[in-house]
Amino acid sequence: MKNGNEIRIVDATLRDGGLVNDFYFEDDLVRALYQTNQRTGVDYMEFGYKASKKMFDPAVNGKWKYCDDENIRAIVGENRTNLKIAVMADVGRCDYQEDFRPKAESPVDMIRVATYLDTIPGAVDMIEDAAKKGYEVSCNVMAISRSDEYDLRGALETIAKTPASVLYVVDSYGALYPDHAKRLVDTYLDVAAKYGKQVGMHAHNNLQLAFSNTMLAHSMGATWLDGTYDAMGRGAGNCAMELLLSYLEREGYEKYQMAPALPFLDEYMEGLKSKGVVWGYDTQYLLTGQKNQHPRAAIKFTKEGRRDHAAFRNEIEK
Amino acid sequence: MKNGNEIRIVDATLRDGGLVNDFYFEDDLVRALYQTNQRTGVDYMEFGYKASKKMFDPAVNGKWKYCDDENIRAIVGENRTNLKIAVMADVGRCDYQEDFRPKAESPVDMIRVATYLDTIPGAVDMIEDAAKKGYEVSCNVMAISRSDEYDLRGALETIAKTPASVLYVVDSYGALYPDHAKRLVDTYLDVAAKYGKQVGMHAHNNLQLAFSNTMLAHSMGATWLDGTYDAMGRGAGNCAMELLLSYLEREGYEKYQMAPALPFLDEYMEGLKSKGVVWGYDTQYLLTGQKNQHPRAAIKFTKEGRRDHAAFRNEIEK
Numbered sequence: 001m002k003n004g005n006e007i008r009i010v011d012a013t014l015r016d017g018g019l020v021n022d023f024y025f026e027d028d029l030v031r032a033l034y035q036t037n038q039r040t041g042v043d044y045m046e047f048g049y050k051a052s053k054k055m056f057d058p059a060v061n062g063k064w065k066y067c068d069d070e071n072i073r074a075i076v077g078e079n080r081t082n083l084k085i086a087v088m089a090d091v092g093r094c095d096y097q098e099d100f101r102p103k104a105e106s107p108v109d110m111i112r113v114a115t116y117l118d119t120i121p122g123a124v125d126m127i128e129d130a131a132k133k134g135y136e137v138s139c140n141v142m143a144i145s146r147s148d149e150y151d152l153r154g155a156l157e158t159i160a161k162t163p164a165s166v167l168y169v170v171d172s173y174g175a176l177y178p179d180h181a182k183r184l185v186d187t188y189l190d191v192a193a194k195y196g197k198q199v200g201m202h203a204h205n206n207l208q209l210a211f212s213n214t215m216l217a218h219s220m221g222a223t224w225l226d227g228t229y230d231a232m233g234r235g236a237g238n239c240a241m242e243l244l245l246s247y248l249e250r251e252g253y254e255k256y257q258m259a260p261a262l263p264f265l266d267e268y269m270e271g272l273k274s275k276g277v278v279w280g281y282d283t284q285y286l287l288t289g290q291k292n293q294h295p296r297a298a299i300k301f302t303k304e305g306r307r308d309h310a311a312f313r314n315e316i317e318k
Numbered sequence: 319m320k321n322g323n324e325i326r327i328v329d330a331t332l333r334d335g336g337l338v339n340d341f342y343f344e345d346d347l348v349r350a351l352y353q354t355n356q357r358t359g360v361d362y363m364e365f366g367y368k369a370s371k372k373m374f375d376p377a378v379n380g381k382w383k384y385c386d387d388e389n390i391r392a393i394v395g396e397n398r399t400n401l402k403i404a405v406m407a408d409v410g411r412c413d414y415q416e417d418f419r420p421k422a423e424s425p426v427d428m429i430r431v432a433t434y435l436d437t438i439p440g441a442v443d444m445i446e447d448a449a450k451k452g453y454e455v456s457c458n459v460m461a462i463s464r465s466d467e468y469d470l471r472g473a474l475e476t477i478a479k480t481p482a483s484v485l486y487v488v489d490s491y492g493a494l495y496p497d498h499a500k501r502l503v504d505t506y507l508d509v510a511a512k513y514g515k516q517v518g519m520h521a522h523n524n525l526q527l528a529f530s531n532t533m534l535a536h537s538m539g540a541t542w543l544d545g546t547y548d549a550m551g552r553g554a555g556n557c558a559m560e561l562l563l564s565y566l567e568r569e570g571y572e573k574y575q576m577a578p579a580l581p582f583l584d585e586y587m588e589g590l591k592s593k594g595v596v597w598g599y600d601t602q603y604l605l606t607g608q609k610n611q612h613p614r615a616a617i618k619f620t621k622e623g624r625r626d627h628a629a630f631r632n633e634i635e636k
């Protein structure tokens with residue numbers, strides 16, 4: 001039986017799910033999630049973004065868009081657990097030099113630097129700053145389903161020379177059919193092997209392939225796998241943590257358990273849905289995923305309660 | 319570009335979807351589906367079951383549980399189209415000797431014989447009867463995720479010696495993780511190659527793998543692929559036809575088009591859902607799928623409107 005040491009499971013519920021409800025999660029939910037992750041064996045819990053308060057008005061966003069150390073501390077105390085704490089920071093949308101304190105003063109263990117291919121120099125600066133301050137760092141390259149693979153490889157080589165320890169495949173548009181996912185993971189693994197880095201997978205469910213692509217990446221050698229409870233996340237949502245845990249159990253990882261996820265789903269995720277928070281696969285996401293487009297049009301369609309997919313397809317074909 | 323001649327797409331919406339609403343579909347919907355399938359390029363439309371009226375009371379089931387030739391004829395006339403007509407018949411639940419007229423008198427092109435591993439002799443009799451009457455025949459072996467693979471291979475050898483032209487992998491419990499699906503498809507392809515038969519895939523979505531497993535089977539050489547619009551089907555539903563069509567377009571099959579599916583989804587599938595007909599992936603199906611169980615407990619849980627998945631898991635663990 002595998003002991004699970006070789007992989008890392010990251011719960012991105014608050015961070016990717018926060019994109020659905022503007023990061024307004026009750027403390028009760030956050031506390032229950034923190035406890036659930038300890039029970040399921042999840043390795044990292046991503047609390048949200050560390051976004052700039054100058055650029056993003058705190059009056060219209062919940063506190064997990066900013067992840068002040070004090071707010072995390074109010075949930076985790078000194079975090080004397082095996083669950084590590086992660087936050088995400090977008091290149092160009094945070095004030096990392098001032099806002100990120102030295103690791104010794106912060107409950108955060110890992111900073112996940114999210115970048116597009118055309119902001120790699122900014123990502124490198126952020127990675128170096130975070131590493132210097134004592135954090136573990138990953139680099140999550142977004143929207144790569146549209147990237148030129150030569151450009152991507154060059155960017156990965158650049159990132160691989162930084163202190164970032166994990167290079168993440170991020171299928172922002174949920175547009176990766178299996179052959180495409182395989183090609184990208186291959187490229188990442190190739191660069192990662194050269195520089196002694198790990199590869200991660202963060203999938204979206206536009207084509208109902210988030211779980212399948214996550215298993216595929218794992219079977220190829222990716223060792224950092226993201227999930228969210230009830231697949232909560234932007235648009236079509238993510239790889240459901242409960243599916244991922246069921247797979248890991250079956251693969252013989254004794255560390256991970258699906259059953260402790262269920263009370264959290266029943267109480268808290270049902271609670272969000274009953275309040276009208278909407279996410280998850282629907283035909284509009286298939287349409288943007290198939291076209292390898294940002295899901296924003298599909299999210300707007302969803303918010304407006306529209307069900308005229310035929311008209312929607314014509315709109316996004318333009 | 320592929321011309322699509324080498325594969326066959328089967329729309330099982332009325333048949334598998336009928337298990338959700340007891341086969342009560344309005345003629346309008348059935349007619350619209352018949353037209354939609356012609357537009358999307360689907361090869362076969364399965365109208366329902368040919369069940370015994372002695373065993374299953376016609377007073378409590380819609381007419382597509384019985385698929386009388388007259389009722390099909392009322393929709394398709396002489397069916398002067400490229401879309402072929404299929405019906406399913408379960409071993410031991412039909413009166414095939416009397417109810418199946420010679421093909422020359424029937425609008426039906428193909429009879430899909432559904433069997434369990436322990437009813438293979440009955441399946442052989444039905445296949446031979448249907449072939450003698452002039453029909454194309456497939457044999458759909460249900461619930462194989464629980465079967466012993468030695469027994470399965472023996473059964474496939476027996477079926478392969480009949481006039482059935484297609485041997486179907488049927489993941490009744492939606493329990494096939496990719497490695498298991500691959501092993502089964504391999505076994506089928508191996509026997510099929512020996513006897514000059516084709517292999518089909520009919521998937522269920524308990525683990526959100528119906529589409530993924532269907533693509534997997536296709537990539538391995540399965541040539542008959544089932545889908546249902548909006549994934550309508552028992553429990554967690556099936557491989558969504560619109561996802562399957564999007565994949566086939568991408569693979570270069572010019573025959574298949576996803577766009578014409580959308581008006582049907584918008585008008586008719588939305589209509590069913592707005593009337594309270596419920597199907598599709600949910601956590602209770604993950605739980606039965608992971609345990610490789612029949613979904614009946616999860617279907618009951620769904621019908622009762624329960625959301626206590628933690629308690630449900632304890633119930634099915636017993």
